[in-house]
Amino acid sequence: MENSHAIELKGITKRFGKVVANDAVDLYLDRGVIMSLLGENGSGKTTLMNMLSGIYFPDEGQIFVDGKPVTIASPKDAFANGIGMIHQHFKLVDVFTAAENVALGLSDGSYDLKRVEDGIRGISDKYGFGIDPKKKIYSMSVSEKQTVEIIKVLYRGANVLILDEPTAVLTPQEIKRLFRILRAMRDDGKAIILITHKLNEVMEISDVVAVMRKGRHIRTVRTAETTPQALTEMMVGKAVSLNITRFDPVDPKPRLTVAGLTCRDSEGVKKLDNVGFIAYGGEILGIAGIAGSGQKELLETVAGLRRAEKGSIIYSPEGKPPEELVGKTPMQIRDAGVALAFVPEDRLGMGLVGAMGMTDNMMLRSWNKGRGVFVDRKTPEKLANQVLDFLEVVTPGIDYPVRKLSGGNVQKVLVGREIASSPSVLMSAYAVRGLDINTSYIIYNLMSGQKARGVAVIFVGEDLDVLLELCDRILVLCGGKVSGIVDARTATKEQIGLLMTKVGGKEEA
Amino acid sequence: MHEKAPLIRIAKRDDLPKYKVWLIRLAALLLAIAIGGLLFLIVRTNPITAYGEMLKGSLGKKTGIRQIVKTAIPLLGTALALAPCFKMRYWNIGAEGQITMGAMGAGYFALFWYDKLPSPVLLVVMGLAGIVCGGLWAAIPAVFKARWGTNETLFTLMMNYIAIGIVAWLQGGPWEGKPGSQIIPTFNKAAVLPKALGVNCGWIIVLLLTVFMFVYMRYTKHGYEVAVLGGSENTARYAGMNVARVTVRTAVLSGAISGLVGFMVASGTHMTLYSSVAGGVGFTAITVCWLAQLNPFAMVAIAAMLAVLSRGASTLQTSLKVPASISDMITGIILLCMLGCEFFINYRLIFRGHHERAGEPQRAGGAEGPDKKETEEGR
């Protein structure tokens, strides 16, 4: 083994038009080390890594692998240099098996499935993946798909692995498993770069942390010698307080009374089973559960996007007679004041149009307002500017296609729009998925602000610590059933964890 | 390892300045003219004379200009009809059939009602019949798509042949003029579009349509729905749009405008009805629509340019005795270059040894997800 670094970047600069995404970045990484790459949304983490994996080509600077200068002009070059990246958005063919996906585009030209399957089993056993090479992608969970991506990269002989926000879409159990695998790979002498916004993960898994701010590499520190608070300040560039203000609900009145709600998916599988609860105005109701326990279906049914088979949803707005929401169209429900901000796994798929700018995306809520055949662009434009200022969205302008924004900024646009509609019920799912720590707290406090306005806030989250700190009550879903509703001020993580697996009892992969 | 870079790489460009885009387009046009010049040399014609003749024959004379306008009317009208469909990512390639059906609807009133209605009323009724027939014809594949998710590309294409077949049958059967002639009689004067400035007044209609389509796509709720649906079906549903309704409505609007074009070609250009009354306009209009990048005003320019080309090509034939096929080839080369240059506007080629500081972004393997995701999801 040589004395040089596994990867070294010198003076790497990358511009997109006027945006400087990376500004003279110097960075290195050694073998047998897990490095976290930390930075606010839009600070250039993904862009930097994309240059290592051959998706972008640097405008300036040089990349060294094992001390030798290299040219990485395509993903193929990256593999030739032993660099593999697992993107946030999986690039798998759904109708193929795991092995077929791994075999796709192997550069030696042969297509020997048998050999690939054996190879996959070998890698699986070595690091403890436990994946069936013959399983089709479409029948896999998000976590399994991610595993296939990792295997794909390992099979091509990668020594340097880059994972872009791999934990954003995983459950706590799956994250634990991923970390076990990452440690096994580190001990095997691989160099690993992990992008994540969750500081507890940074502290738990990484040996060193590289912090980026506004395209620049600020500093690399040893994890053991730093604290979350110090890292946050490095990231943001000034002292910040990470506190959620939680006050007692004032005069809570039932706003949404759900009873006996049952629904099935298109295959006839029961997704919600006799769900009942009350959401109060001026209160934050958290919803916890293993991924796919019916959170999405519940919100969609309330929003009218999914047909309820049985049950009722009584909505009692302030100063108006209660009304039944089941059977109403999504538009009627929204106009009545029930807002939904759902952040899907790919962030864009639902709720935003990538090719449109902020203004036109704001208009998705209001396009149908007002009489006449013409749309009103003035109001959404104002709204876009408000969201831009308030959430500090990093974009060249409100008409810049949101597809080109960094992941976190895309999301600010979505969440900002829903909050700005001043709803009387605000449902949000995975609102902080992929958001940097600072912005996450802005969102939490926005939710609290809505609560103070007397809004009934329903908050589907993944991070139990946050749920316990932010919410008033927490409803736990398990296999489409309500397995319990607890008081967030007194409940413990263990208690919720137990409820998450109790009813139905089926183990999640 | 260092010099392993491939000889030529294709890299996606990011935002290219406007003026450069137009320089590339100009270069493409010049290239096409140069290649065309070589062709003329091969058939022993002086390229300069040839191009001169083309210009003289098309733009030099009043009749030439009228001819050009006449050719451009249906091209522009149909390109406008296709624009909202393409914006919605609904691949309607059935304009040819929708034009034919529109012409048939108009033809029915022209043939059987000309003596029962005063001319202006008759013309309005013919136009309406064209609109209704074209719209209905387009509705069939759209309803199937909305209901059962059938592939609209194949469906609309097949509908073309059925439409042409129906008119061919009418031509040889129920609507035949002199028995055995296989020809539908010429329309009565009352059923012919009047002229304005020497050309049938269809040009006024299509110019009005241009403004309409621009406003429709840019400023109306319908236009917004179309754009959102084209961007992402899931988002459209989330925003409370009725996806099936928007799909059918847009396809019907498109078919209706094509049908109106059918009325204009039957009544204004041919003054009769026959099976190839659309004359390939439904397909050429697809090129017009894309070259103009769905911008209605750009379509006016592109349609005019194509009309000038085809007119110029046909005068060459008569004045310089250049074979007809050569003129067609010239037209083809120009179109190919214009379409091809869009590739160079979106991508660049990077040659080996030109790396390191190759100033341009590189996006080989399909860059960050959203981009790709979206096309997958955009139906």
Ligand SMILES: Nc1ncnc2c1ncn2[C@@H]1O[C@H](COP(=O)(O)OP(=O)(O)OP(=O)(O)O)[C@@H](O)[C@H]1O
């Ligand atoms: N293809 C592109 N075209 C134009 N601008 C881009 C492109 N990709 C990234 N950018 C810009 O470069 C900057 C850095 O983006 P990048 O995606 O690298 O951020 P990030 O650190 O990964 O953020 P996040 O945590 O939100 O994912 C952003 O301002 C973004 O708008």
Ligand SMILES: [Mg+2]
């Ligand atoms: Mg990123």
